[in-house]
Amino acid sequence: MNETQRVPVPKGSLEFIFHYKNLGLLTTMRIGHDNSGPSHKWLVEHVVMRNEVTGHTYKFPCGRWLGKGVDDDSTERLLVGQRVLTNSKNTEMPTVTNQTPPRTRSPSIQRQDTVPTSELQHQLGNCVNVIVKWHYKPSRDRDVGTLTNLLCGDDGLVKCLERVFLCGFRSTRFFGKNLYIWDYFTKIKEQFEVYLQHEQQQQLHQQLDDSASSMDSSFSDGSGANSLQRRELSAIWRYYVHLMDEINAAGSQLGKDGKFQLLICLSLREHLLTRMIKPMAMTKITHEMYEEESFLRRKNLLTFLIQILEPLDDCHIVLENSITQGIPSQC
Numbered sequence: 001m002n003e004t005q006r007v008p009v010p011k012g013s014l015e016f017i018f019h020y021k022n023l024g025l026l027t028t029m030r031i032g033h034d035n036s037g038p039s040h041k042w043l044v045e046h047v048v049m050r051n052e053v054t055g056h057t058y059k060f061p062c063g064r065w066l067g068k069g070v071d072d073d074s075t076e077r078l079l080v081g082q083r084v085l086t087n088s089k090n091t092e093m094p095t096v097t098n099q100t101p102p103r104t105r106s107p108s109i110q111r112q113d114t115v116p117t118s119e120l121q122h123q124l125g126n127c128v129n130v131i132v133k134w135h136y137k138p139s140r141d142r143d144v145g146t147l148t149n150l151l152c153g154d155d156g157l158v159k160c161l162e163r164v165f166l167c168g169f170r171s172t173r174f175f176g177k178n179l180y181i182w183d184y185f186t187k188i189k190e191q192f193e194v195y196l197q198h199e200q201q202q203q204l205h206q207q208l209d210d211s212a213s214s215m216d217s218s219f220s221d222g223s224g225a226n227s228l229q230r231r232e233l234s235a236i237w238r239y240y241v242h243l244m245d246e247i248n249a250a251g252s253q254l255g256k257d258g259k260f261q262l263l264i265c266l267s268l269r270e271h272l273l274t275r276m277i278k279p280m281a282m283t284k285i286t287h288e289m290y291e292e293e294s295f296l297r298r299k300n301l302l303t304f305l306i307q308i309l310e311p312l313d314d315c316h317i318v319l320e321n322s323i324t325q326g327i328p329s330q331c
Helices: 117-135 144-152 157-166 181-208 210-215 221-250 256-269 273-281 284-289 299-314
Strands: 028-032 042-050 057-066 076-080
Touching: 028 042, 028 057, 028 144, 057 076, 076 144, 076 256, 117 144, 117 157, 117 299, 144 157, 144 256, 157 181, 157 256, 181 221, 181 256, 181 284, 221 256, 221 273, 256 273, 273 299
Parallel strands: none
Antiparallel strands: 028 076, 042 057
């Protein structure tokens, strides 16, 4: 996949031309600013990009704010584009030139239109199914651009999981700003860090009487199995904390929604997504921030969520650089 270096936007310009070598089909773009100047809060409805050589036109919907202190505090967003269809004269033009797309509502806003859990299950199943089908295509037909749209497009996996995690989410606060999904994942990180600190203390005590424990007859196969499960659980805690630290360090310009998107994509690439859900559901934080009818607290919905995502563990996910923020894979 080809990509450009950072392209500066002339101040005060809504339309400009830049020159670059042919990139082929365009899939994503990142748009942002340095949060300076008198007008440092932008409402970006969409970006239209046209290749003057090929005549191809691409539209990148946004419908969100860029700027600190507005929306989710993002000064940079990833936009997923689509090539514009041709009209009856076989001339490529934006299909809607004088209308703005509906603005994407922030996950911090409590939604009035509650989607039934059965519909969310159906949507999630479809998202997973199309990604698995893409994975098993011949390699010549498996382009990364298509995967990016399946993950981060308007009907992609990230948006679907956003709706899943919003189901039963207690976002409204009487004092202060409403919560975002990212606030929940941040709380989970803090809880996992407490677990890891507690585990380190236990290991220290274990070492002090290790000889006595090794002679104890209760250390049977069952205890060994529990010990193995504990190590696997600790590995998940540790990997999750590491990934969150990487995202917070690399995505300083991202808002809370962008960080959530990055977490889902990276955890999918690292085969962590299905493994981290159950440990998250077991925390006190989940019981405090979610209603009983949510996917994370209702047993049958939790089982469905894990099982429907499991086929993605068999997929080799390669992400575009525009998504990863330069965070390397650990797999």
